[in-house]
Amino acid sequence: MRRVVVTGLGMVTPLGDGVETSWSRILSGQSGAGEITRFDASNSVARVVCEVPVGDGSNGTFNADRYMEPKDRRRVDDFIVYGIAAAQQAIEDAGWTNPQGEEAERSGVMIGSGIGGLPGIEESSVLMHERGPRRVSPHFIPGRLINLVSGQVSIRYGLKGPNHAVVTACSTGAHAIGDAARLIMLDDADVMVAGGAEAAICPVGVAGFAQAKALSTRYNDTPEKASRPWDEGRDGFVMGEGAGIVVLEELEHAKKRGAKIYGEIVGYGMSGDAYHVTAPAPDGDGAFRAMRAALKRAGMAPSDIDYINAHGTSTPLGDEIELGAVKRLFGDAVSQLSMSSTKSSIGHLLGAAGAVEAIFSMLAMQQNIAPPTLNLENPSPSCEGIDLVPLKAKERPIRAILSNSFGFGGTNASLIIKEFTE
Amino acid sequence: MSDTAERVKKIVVEHLGVEEAKVTENASFIDDLGADSLDTVELVMAFEEEFGVEIPDDAAEKIQTVKDAIDFIDANS
Numbered sequence: 083m084r085r086v087v088v089t090g091l092g093m094v095t096p097l098g099d100g101v102e103t104s105w106s107r108i109l110s111g112q113s114g115a116g117e118i119t120r121f122d123a124s125n126s127v128a129r130v131v132c133e134v135p136v137g138d139g140s141n142g143t144f145n146a147d148r149y150m151e152p153k154d155r156r157r158v159d160d161f162i163v164y165g166i167a168a169a170q171q172a173i174e175d176a177g178w179t180n181p182q183g184e185e186a187e188r189s190g191v192m193i194g195s196g197i198g199g200l201p202g203i204e205e206s207s208v209l210m211h212e213r214g215p216r217r218v219s220p221h222f223i224p225g226r227l228i229n230l231v232s233g234q235v236s237i238r239y240g241l242k243g244p245n246h247a248v249v250t251a252c253s254t255g256a257h258a259i260g261d262a263a264r265l266i267m268l269d270d271a272d273v274m275v276a277g278g279a280e281a282a283i284c285p286v287g288v289a290g291f292a293q294a295k296a297l298s299t300r301y302n303d304t305p306e307k308a309s310r311p312w313d314e315g316r317d318g319f320v321m322g323e324g325a326g327i328v329v330l331e332e333l334e335h336a337k338k339r340g341a342k343i344y345g346e347i348v349g350y351g352m353s354g355d356a357y358h359v360t361a362p363a364p365d366g367d368g369a370f371r372a373m374r375a376a377l378k379r380a381g382m383a384p385s386d387i388d389y390i391n392a393h394g395t396s397t398p399l400g401d402e403i404e405l406g407a408v409k410r411l412f413g414d415a416v417s418q419l420s421m422s423s424t425k426s427s428i429g430h431l432l433g434a435a436g437a438v439e440a441i442f443s444m445l446a447m448q449q450n451i452a453p454p455t456l457n458l459e460n461p462s463p464s465c466e467g468i469d470l471v472p473l474k475a476k477e478r479p480i481r482a483i484l485s486n487s488f489g490f491g492g493t494n495a496s497l498i499i500k501e502f503t504e
Numbered sequence: 505m506s507d508t509a510e511r512v513k514k515i516v517v518e519h520l521g522v523e524e525a526k527v528t529e530n531a532s533f534i535d536d537l538g539a540d541s542l543d544t545v546e547l548v549m550a551f552e553e554e555f556g557v558e559i560p561d562d563a564a565e566k567i568q569t570v571k572d573a574i575d576f577i578d579a580n581s
Contacts, residue, residue: 153521216552220545 086263087502089341090176090329091441092168092277096132096322096428098142100171104428104438105445107142108453109475113306114428115320121285128297130305131283132322132429134164157221158230159199160323164434165231165279166238168325169193173239176329176341178273181240189273190243191232192262193327194254196433196489199226201284231279231325243271249433251489252393254278255326256436256497260350263330272335277327277437291321294360298396309430310457311394311423312401312465319395322429326437345444345499349382349484351375355492362400362488366407369393372494373411373484380498382482384415387498389452389478391443391485394423395430404486405464420478422471426456436487440497443483447501452476508555508581509574515550516570519543529571547573557581 093100096114097107107114114132123129137143146155149167169191173179181189206222224230229247236245244265248258255278262276291297298318301308309320328344336343352375355368362368377384393404401423409416424442431438446452458472469476482500513527522537533539533547548564551557555577559567567573 151521153519217549219549220542224542 083267084269085333086266086330086347087333087336088328088344088347088444088499089331089336090172090178091344091444092171092175092327093325093438093441094134094144094164094167095324095431095438096134098135099139099144099167100142101441103142105442108424108427108442109451111454111456111474112427113456114322115305115308117305118283118288120283123288126288126292127299128288128292129302130298130308130320131288132320133283134324157219158225159202160281161195161198161279161325162225162231162234164281164323164325165193165327166234168277168279168327169235169275172327172329173275176331178329179239181273186240187242188271189241190245190265190271191235191241192244192246192248192258192265192274192276193231193235194248194250194258194278194433195228195231195280196249196251196254196278197280197282197287198228200282200287202226204284204286235275241275244274248278250493250495251491252430252432252435253487253489253493253495254433254436255438256440256485256487256495257352259328259330259347259437259440260352260495260497263347263350266330266332272332274330275327276330277325278434279325280432280434281323282432283321283323288321296360296397297321307457309396309426311392311396311426311455312405312461312470313458314460314462316396316398316401318397319425320429322431324431324438325434326441328437328441343502345447346502347497348500349376349380349496349498351377351379351496353494355494357492360490362403363492364403366403366410368492368494369404369407369486369488370411372496373407373486376484376496376498380500382498384412385418386482387484388419388480389443389446389483390419390421391439391483392421392423393486393488394455395425400488402462402464404488405468409468416468420452420469420471420476422453422455424453426454426458436485436495439487440485440499443485444499447480447483447499450477450480452478452480506574508577511554512551512570512573512577515554516547519547519550527570529574530569532569534568551577555581
């Protein structure tokens with residue numbers, strides 16, 4: 083099988099625009115949480131979210147004008163805007179902005195989203211209800227479809243290879259990277275732009291998750307405290323938004339053009355819970371089997387993993403179940419690794435989460451520092467015997483990482499990325 | 505320039521993101537101003553909003569230039 087490495091990174095997160103901004107703020111323990119500003123949420127039981135800070139681009143704010151013409155931007159939902167922005171960063175970082183001829187035909191895109199253009203669907207539905215079908219924009223459909231991030235990115239950069247989009251709820255970003263890597267391994271492409279994008283913080287989006295009792299509601303007056311994975315006081319996840327995109331490349335292709343290499347995708351495991359639409363299987367079997375499959379694919383032992391970026395959403399059930407699955411699979415090796423949840427800083431980016439977290443994990447590996455789990459002040463009793471990197475980033479050797487993502491429907495994905503060595 | 509022409513041109517500039525100088529009366533939305541099939545639908549919707557007219561689909565198909573739009577609006581509003 084051909085080897086696949088990561089040669090470009092891009093992201094938009096609630097901590098700011100760009101990889102460096104987000105990562106430095108993660109390490110310094112900043113939180114992206116705040117009260118909902120996008121709409122009047124006074125009648126909502128859940129009022130804490132992690133919104134992308136929009137501004138003129140100064141101080142790490144996200145200025146969409148850097149990435150799109152205003153006329154193009156207003157036709158599409160924000161998940162597409164974030165996706166295009168993060169893709170541009172990743173493609174420029176990789177130096178793969180203008181492939182020609184066969185190179186273009188061997189370059190593809192696989193960017194997914196968990197939910198897609200929900201804000202626009204909500205707005206257009208209200209508009210149609212009030213004013214009839216002739217007021218619905220001709221850009222309504224192409225501005226909301228999930229695969230239109232992949233479509234838009236391919237058009238912008240002339241990427242004529244496989245054009246695909248993953249939709250697996252909160253596992254989307256991880257599945258996209260894993261599946262895109264396999265396309266390269268199987269020789270369907272040499273370069274893939276892959277990841278996830280999400281922007282579903284709108285009245286019906288928040289209400290839907292709140293009614294499923296998935297969101298934190300106890301910390302409306304102290305938003306920065308709301309996302310607290312494994313802490314006794316956790317009470318649900320905090321919705322985030324943004325995008326994470328990587329450029330994946332066949333190893334020899336990357337070496338030939340002297341690309342910088344962030345890491346090698348060596349393991350990818352998938353499983354289904356076959357249990358419940360929203361609740362994870364209580365025995366953690368799905369998570370366990372996804373991680374085990376990733377280790378098997380990588381040909382690695384549990385003790386080879388130094389850092390786990392957990393799914394860790396801050397829900398009472400999910401955190402405990404994932405922790406149990408990790409302890410069961412890693413056995414004695416659990417005492418040697420560090421595991422944290424960066425969702426404590428940026429909230430849950432849903433379909434973008436797996437991609438953003440894979441990027442954070444690679445940076446952790448490059449710099450030998452594990453990002454912190456914020457607000458882990460009173461760990462649950464089950465947290466004993468494992469380093470969950472409470473409150474502060476921790477320097478330690480990291481040679482290989484595992485990143486978990488689990489989604490509604492019982493869909494699980496684990497990625498293993500290793501330091502590149504010949 | 506008539507009031508209708510001013511307002512039509514303003515809409516075209518905004519929706520197509522083109523320079524004002526390019527929006528001459530004889531300019532074709534598709535051939536000269538870079539509009540695609542979706543843009544032309546959106547333009548017609550914007551004209552309907554701005555001028556409070558209804559532009560049926562068969563009439564909309566015939567509106568291909570800035571002047572076509574101005575003439576239709578002047579005749580029907």
